[in-house]
Amino acid sequence: MFALAETLEEERLTHAVNTAIEHKARLGQYFTPYPIARFMASLFPVTDQKIRLLDPGAGIGALSCTFLERIRQENWKAPDISVSAYDIDELVLQTLEKNVAYACAYFDKANYEIISENFLTKTAFEYTWNINKTYTHVIMNPPYKKIATHSTERHATRIFGLETVNLYTAFIGAAITITENLGYIVAIIPRSFCNGVYYKPFREFILKHCAIKHIHLFKSRSKAFKDEAVLQENIIIMLQKNVQQEKVSVSYCTDESFADFKVFDADFSQILNPFDKEKYLHIPEEKKIHTETFSSYSTLKDLHINVSTGPVVDFRKRDILLQDYQDGAYPLIYPLHLRHFRLEWPKQSKKPNAILYSEDVAKLLFPKGFYVAVKRFSTKEEPKRIIASLITPQDFITDGIAFENHLNIFHINKASLPEDISYGLICWLNSTYIDRNFRLFSGHTQVNATDLRNIPYPNLQKLKELGKRLQQSNQWNQPLFDSRVESIALCN
Ligand SMILES: C[S@@+](CC[C@H](N)C(=O)[O-])C[C@H]1O[C@@H](n2cnc3c(N)ncnc32)[C@H](O)[C@@H]1O
Incomplete structure (x- = not known):
């Protein structure tokens, strides 16, 4: 014994x-x-x-x-x-x-x-x-x-x-x-x-x-x-x-x-x-x-900003998807088109780059403007759960753009975000602070639109300020996002 x-x-x-x-x-x-x-x-x-x-x-x-x-x-x-x-x-x-x-x-x-x-x-x-x-x-x-x-x-x-x-x-x-x-x-x-x-x-x-x-x-x-x-x-x-x-x-x-x-x-x-x-x-x-850290922040609803899942479900539209863009089509954005927090389109890969116009498709398009896209799925190996990328009017070669279902899109009533707000969201969503807070309630690698509605956001004024500061920098990286977020969080 x-x-x-x-x-x-x-x-x-x-x-x-x-x-x-x-x-x-x-x-x-x-x-x-x-x-x-x-x-x-x-x-x-x-x-x-x-x-x-x-x-x-x-x-x-x-x-x-x-x-x-x-x-x-x-x-x-x-x-x-x-x-x-x-x-x-x-x-x-x-x-x-x-x-x-x-x-x-x-x-x-x-x-x-x-x-x-x-x-x-x-x-x-x-x-x-x-x-x-x-x-x-x-x-x-x-x-x-x-x-x-x-x-x-x-x-x-x-x-x-x-x-x-x-x-x-x-x-x-x-x-x-x-x-x-x-x-x-x-x-x-x-x-x-x-x-x-x-x-x-x-x-x-x-x-x-x-x-x-x-x-x-x-x-x-x-x-x-x-x-x-x-x-x-x-x-x-x-x-x-x-x-x-x-x-x-x-x-x-x-x-x-x-x-x-x-x-x-x-x-x-x-x-x-x-x-x-x-x-x-x-x-x-x-x-x-929960409560202490978040009490002074806004919700997405307070900011009157919407976030939705990309509306194009590709296997339902197989017959109108195109590998290469052509007249009469619209760019179709997949997660693989997002790199270094920006849009990189078109791309040679197994995924299509465009979708042919139809009346059905017209309802799914987002008009020229500023949007923020967040990948819905990250791999366990990826250091961050939330990866946000900016889409600007310069990225549009047509009057609209289609987003595939593996993305979440920030918009205002299916139309453009104000420019400084879109930049502000890029900085905020890509910050280590948000990544840590996101992990507080999400144990998995998926990022749903509901999750993005539930995380805290700075108020409108701070978000604009963040955006203005980010616009002054060309080189976007983690330390930059973190230092910008830190500077607005510290000044009340
Ligand atoms: C706080 S007691 C803990 C003993 C044991 N680990 C326990 O939990 O019951 C720390 C032990 O470290 C030994 N010790 C102190 N300085 C040491 C050193 N430089 N190298 C190795 N052991 C040391 C002490 O003799 C003592 O037995």
Whole structure:
């Protein structure tokens, strides 16, 4: 019988009582209670790939052993498992080895190493010489302790490209560096890094290399580590290396009983305001989601702008579709005709370029003017969900144009938008801000006209202002859209 919980809890409490406070303070040492370790281990997604687990500052091995316990209990098909557990405290090494060996013994192919060296300096040395191991999973409760500017730890951390002031952020920086792409890091750490100028390089480091997948907050300051009188507010964070940031699971509970546990998905813009240069990380409360960010914005209805799906369903009009434009026909616009936020027509491809005139077709045409077209389908690989392109009167070679059904068209009562509004929409819809907000309520890659009606828009005056500013630039790109949107959002 695998009596891990009892063993670990007994050893943790014995250590808490029998170890001198100075010793624990010097090493930033307090061990994770089993229920918290269990919750942390539960965050990793199930995998049938190899597992290379790192536990830096492992103490008695509560975290790695609890994760191994979960793998065994859930019968994961991981072909082989290896564990690297670091600790510099000689007093814990024997217990650590006993526990990790015990947890590994249940697997056919599991090996471990107990490393009694300084995690930071050893990793920095190996990384410098390119001989470091890499990991698919990291689970950690790193030591918390300030590090002086000229300390060896501070020098070591600089090797990873991180300037930081505490051991816990240094440990995470080192762990991120030696985590494989798509690998996961689950850590319980103080909340202090979420704001403050000293932790800004650390926040930037995390955001550069990882996506935040989960944040858990203990509502009580004192209860997560109550046996150790730790008065920091602690969070558990799960990061994934080198993946795009999507929604974040946010959970709360008061203490290690997890009795009042609550979880919900938050849009990343609720955690990091895209305009915040200081990169403060917020942990949103459930009720505040949606309303706060959007309250000062308009709806499309307020702006008297319409958005509709392109009315030409091509398989119903097969007999009048033309590969090449000819007199008596009208241009037919497909998503492939939209590139770099503009119209590129005609195009040689399998898709037609034109549609022959008929009375039926006449009803589907949009008169010469300014329109904004948004693709209805993006692929998962495309970095943005909403891609908006401008159509101007100069694009018209006839008095009308037809849009195919895979597009959404912004117009006013089937006629042109005002010029500055059309440019304003291009800037707004293509902004990272809107992309993030769109992901808040849409988990799929499809962009429907209804979705476009539901996203927030600036008021008419700001939209015009955005448009005027965009018209002054020829080179359209993401930073330009974002900086324009940022400038209007900041001036009220
Ligand atoms: C906060 S305790 C957590 C222990 C364990 N991971 C747990 O969750 O119960 C941090 C551990 O890191 C160890 N430690 C401190 N500095 C270290 C260093 N530079 N390298 C390796 N281990 C270190 C301490 O001895 C301590 O056991």
